[in-house]
Amino acid sequence: MAKITDVARRAGVSASTVSYALSGKRPISTATRQRVEAAARELGYRPHAGARALAGRRSNVLALVAPLRAGIHVPVVMQFVASVVTAARRHDHDVLLLTQEEGEDGLRRVADTALVDALILMDVQLHDPRLPLLRTLDRPSVLIGFPRDCAGLTCIDLDFRSAGERCVEHLARLGHRVVALVGSPPEVYVRGTAFAQRVVQGFTAAADRGGLASAVHPCEATPAAARQVAERLLRDQPALTGVVVHNEAVLEPLVSAFEQLGLRVPGDLSVAAICPDELADRLHLTSVALPSAEVGERAVDLLMEKLAGGLVPEATLLQPTLNRRASTAARTTA
Amino acid sequence: MAKITDVARRAGVSASTVSYALSGKRPISTATRQRVEAAARELGYRPHAGARALAGRRSNVLALVAPLRAGIHVPVVMQFVASVVTAARRHDHDVLLLTQEEGEDGLRRVADTALVDALILMDVQLHDPRLPLLRTLDRPSVLIGFPRDCAGLTCIDLDFRSAGERCVEHLARLGHRVVALVGSPPEVYVRGTAFAQRVVQGFTAAADRGGLASAVHPCEATPAAARQVAERLLRDQPALTGVVVHNEAVLEPLVSAFEQLGLRVPGDLSVAAICPDELADRLHLTSVALPSAEVGERAVDLLMEKLAGGLVPEATLLQPTLNRRASTAARTTA
DNA sequence: GCGTGACGTCGAAGCGCTTCGACGGGGGAA
DNA sequence: TTCCCCCGTCGAAGCGCTTCGACGTCACGC
Incomplete structure (x- = not known):
């Protein structure tokens, strides 16, 4: 492995000049710099990361x-x-x-x-x-x-709070008056993961502000849990017409469950998701993307x-x- | 940040002794070693990674x-x-x-x-x-x-070849005579990813060896593709009773598709997967696990x-x- | 009593790079 | 022409660690 002194020798300059020429931290004449660059290239010179970190106090x-x-x-x-x-x-x-x-x-x-x-x-x-x-x-x-x-x-x-709000506002604008949020698994809330809670806050705040009836349901990341939540939703809120989902894993099973329960999406039920755009796109879901x-x-x-x-x-x-x-x-x- | 000389001073020894005491690369008396260890602990000493890499020719x-x-x-x-x-x-x-x-x-x-x-x-x-x-x-x-x-x-x-074989052998042992493999997306085979091809080889070899009729179908990683493949399978091989799936993304939609097409799993159709065990477990699928x-x-x-x-x-x-x-x-x- | 190892420790020499201060030379200003 | 300054370059110091050879000491054997 070529080192800086090898490059220096080949370029006919000192090691410090090589360093400055390659880092640009001091002005070096064009001629010298080009000679240094050529020498470095020819030798396949790569500065040793450890040495660099030691001397330069930066590991990159x-x-x-x-x-x-x-x-x-x-x-x-x-x-x-x-x-x-x-x-x-x-x-x-x-x-x-x-x-x-x-x-x-x-x-x-x-x-x-x-x-x-x-x-x-x-x-x-x-x-x-x-x-x-x-x-x-x-x-x-x-x-x-x-x-x-x-x-x-x-x-x-x-801004997850406003993501929750945007979804509700969208549903409200479409005339929905009763909405629900299907959220992350309970443990996510329990351990205090902010983004999950923020969605809930935004969702609830926007619903209250708009005078919508709303409910929040955490949901395990399994198809079975999705089905249960779907059923519970319809039982608890018979007038439900809008659902916001913030749980990638149950998105698809949840929609299937609704359809199996006789609800057409979006005919009877509108669904908005907060999830990666690619997933929403695949499932044709209105969504707020996770960038x-x-x-x-x-x-x-x-x-x-x-x-x-x-x-x-x-x-x-x-x-x-x-x-x-x-x-x-x-x-x-x- | 404390350095090795600080530790040395505090322990009343030389820097090299500290190095040897901590690395164990040379025998150091118990008393000295303990003094060094105590000093290092008290100072919160952490060897500088760059210096270590430079001198020791190992970055870890x-x-x-x-x-x-x-x-x-x-x-x-x-x-x-x-x-x-x-x-x-x-x-x-x-x-x-x-x-x-x-x-x-x-x-x-x-x-x-x-x-x-x-x-x-x-x-x-x-x-x-x-x-x-x-x-x-x-x-x-x-x-x-x-x-x-x-x-x-x-x-x-x-050993993906033998994973393919194990699945076929299992189906053969259960009496199945017509089997199919639903594989990875076509591009995976095209670019020459060995494991995908090995599964195909194992699958085909075991089927031939056992005298089973077999077919292989690559499949895109979308539910829609899964449905299409399911339909084609039944059209092409009406006597099909055993399917091996080597494509995590379509596992669930494929099984759903079969059931929607009127086939019960495992009543009418046996399905074996090659996928992470956790996924197979969730879907109750016989499987070869990816460890x-x-x-x-x-x-x-x-x-x-x-x-x-x-x-x-x-x-x-x-x-x-x-x-x-x-x-x-x-x-x-x- | 002295030679002989073995053991434990030390000092010094780097590892390869960056950076600081210094210095030589050429150009511009006076 | 002289002086000064700045540009471009160099040498040396050091970053913090590992490692090699050497050295002192002690216990043991003869």
């Missing part, structure tokens, strides 16, 4: 903590991960993957050993135990998702800004947009 | 190249990734995540910069363009999946062995086991 690696627990939709996580990795590469950074289970020790480890320059956390809880650590850590971080209090942190996510890729990218951008010493907002909420598809229609005044 | 980081393309089941990928990360941590290694798109350049980059000590590749093609590179690279690697020729490499995977977690772990173990200078087999094929569930039954001699 980000840590990404990805969740792998029940109740979160795996493809969404994977999308995040993929977009973070891709975005990081655009900024010449690599991504070290940590699992949620590593916990605070893992974060401290990769930060203290200077393995990573900065951290991205997914699946943040309302009272996440990692928050105090993050606030004291000397390395910048970005949270995907919102804890109760994000003072001193940097958080980004889709995973965009969130991941923006998270990396925020992190880079912080690494560069810039100031970034504590909270970044991406505004949802509702895509109308075939599953919602004006209420038929039967 | 593995690269994992994960696919993110069409036709592969995302949860399976995620399982692999998770198990690799977890297993790596057990060996005191971290995992750098690369995307397939980074391609050969990405591999060369992380290897040449000494960012990683070793590599794990998923989603290997029969004639994978990365193979020549891997063979010449100075760093060990393990492939999850098999290329056409794995000489000089280390490959591991479930993603085990494959990931074993891959890491192999890599560690190679890093330690050991010799490992070029090919490791995990033997499949068939779990009998409610979707297969003896053929009713109607």
